[in-house]
Amino acid sequence: MTAGFLLFLAIFTLAFWVLIFLSAFALPYALTVYMIDKFRSKKNTVQEEA
Numbered sequence: 001m002t003a004g005f006l007l008f009l010a011i012f013t014l015a016f017w018v019l020i021f022l023s024a025f026a027l028p029y030a031l032t033v034y035m036i037d038k039f040r041s042k043k044n045t046v047q048e049e050a
Helices: 002-049
Strands: none
């Protein structure tokens, strides 16, 4: 009984911190890299057309 509850608590705590990490660091980083890549590719295509 106690071991199961401690296991649940450990898994819940780890999942909570993974969620915090993803929402605070990984997702903004991925969005920033995506936007920079989009702007660079758009800039390159405009320069090639001119």
